[in-house]
Amino acid sequence: MKNILVTGGAGFIGSNFINHILDERDDYNIINLDKLTYAGNLENLKSSEGNKNYHFVKGDITNHELVDYLFNQYNIKYVINFAAESHVDRSILGSEVFFQTNVIGTNVLLETSRRYDVEKFLQVSTDEVYGSLGETGLFTEKTSISPNSPYSSSKASADLLAMSFYETYGFPVLITRCSNNYGPLQFPEKLIPLMILNSLADKKLPVYGDGLNVRDWIYVIDHNKAIDLVFEKGRVGEVYNIGASQEMTNIEIIKLVLNILGKSEDLIEFVKDRPGHDRRYAIDSSKIQNELGWKPEYKFEEAIVKTVEWYKENKNWWERIISGAYQDYYKTQYGK
Numbered sequence: 001m002k003n004i005l006v007t008g009g010a011g012f013i014g015s016n017f018i019n020h021i022l023d024e025r026d027d028y029n030i031i032n033l034d035k036l037t038y039a040g041n042l043e044n045l046k047s048s049e050g051n052k053n054y055h056f057v058k059g060d061i062t063n064h065e066l067v068d069y070l071f072n073q074y075n076i077k078y079v080i081n082f083a084a085e086s087h088v089d090r091s092i093l094g095s096e097v098f099f100q101t102n103v104i105g106t107n108v109l110l111e112t113s114r115r116y117d118v119e120k121f122l123q124v125s126t127d128e129v130y131g132s133l134g135e136t137g138l139f140t141e142k143t144s145i146s147p148n149s150p151y152s153s154s155k156a157s158a159d160l161l162a163m164s165f166y167e168t169y170g171f172p173v174l175i176t177r178c179s180n181n182y183g184p185l186q187f188p189e190k191l192i193p194l195m196i197l198n199s200l201a202d203k204k205l206p207v208y209g210d211g212l213n214v215r216d217w218i219y220v221i222d223h224n225k226a227i228d229l230v231f232e233k234g235r236v237g238e239v240y241n242i243g244a245s246q247e248m249t250n251i252e253i254i255k256l257v258l259n260i261l262g263k264s265e266d267l268i269e270f271v272k273d274r275p276g277h278d279r280r281y282a283i284d285s286s287k288i289q290n291e292l293g294w295k296p297e298y299k300f301e302e303a304i305v306k307t308v309e310w311y312k313e314n315k316n317w318w319e320r321i322i323s324g325a326y327q328d329y330y331k332t333q334y335g336k
């Protein structure tokens, strides 16, 4: 049995990971440490509740005493660090909490893991650490780090710190860098769920700039399967890019969502651009494909329809979210 500390497991990707992995494996004992920020939601983990191999602890990864206590109490030998402040626009409104959680929090986890002789530490990172691409080219693991937003700078800092533990102490770190995820349980501040919910409510769809920025989309289950594979078989001290080679402009995605829902393109509204808006992300995932045999299973055209259906069928889930503090954020970000 592997005692694994999974942090941020009540968020979008972490909860999909836990729900999926507990179905697939009976040799993982998961301790989920999550602060339950605005983005953390225990409802996401309903299907894992009651599983004898799953334990939830509400708490902050920056809390040394708590983290130390958990390593001791659960004999933690593995860590997968999903916990983060994850939204670029929020980081532009204020960077403090991003550095607290994403950098200081990762440092607390690394330091404690080292003291407890952890056997593997997987840092869940992002392609945004590479910065922005022009019209051609792909991010490889050798692309230099050049982040542009407070969010991506904090993630890049965490990556550098994690890798320094490998170089300095020989501590067994692995880093994954994935492109934009979509799928069930994603908080509606992010592009795809925001556009789905606004379309359903016949609200305007705010497109930043000219709508031609490109992202490389991956279904969340494909990302999580890749994380599990890197965790099991990846070489320590290595970075693995994860992406499904599904590049789309924002406006293409928005039109597709409107089309799936049978809504009018009149809902589209071009708004002020995001400051420092990265133009294009695109991932070269040949390393994980060739070395570990991973490949994405979900096609964008099919999985986006599944995703839209999920939001239509899970109104209770998102109604509770958008009725609370999210309204204040929406007003600050979009001015209405």
Ligand code: NAD
Pocket: 007, 008, 009, 010, 011, 012, 013, 014, 033, 034, 035, 036, 037, 038, 039, 040, 041, 059, 060, 061, 062, 081, 082, 083, 084, 085, 086, 087, 101, 105, 124, 125, 126, 127, 155, 177, 178, 179, 180, 181, 182, 187
């Ligand atoms: P999310 O915002 O949906 O979830 C983050 C989770 O972390 C929440 O449950 C939150 O409560 C928890 N958390 C935040 N601060 C914490 C703290 N101080 N202590 C403990 N828990 C805390 O994020 P997500 O989209 O699921 O992203 C998960 C990870 O994957 C992040 O590290 C993110 O950088 C990375 N990532 C995300 C994407 C994407 O497209 N969403 C792509 C690549 C990488």
Ligand code: DAU
Pocket: 086, 087, 088, 089, 125, 126, 127, 128, 178, 179, 180, 181, 189, 190, 191, 192, 194, 206, 207, 208, 209, 213, 214, 215, 250, 274, 281
């Ligand atoms: O690439 C991986 C990253 O993808 C992750 O590390 C981040 O955690 C995740 O949030 C995501 O970052 P992005 O900034 O790419 O995602 P977001 O959904 O915020 O925006 C996607 C694109 O859509 C981006 O070009 C900005 C644009 N956009 C976004 C919103 C919220 C709009 O045009 N209008 C909007 O209202």
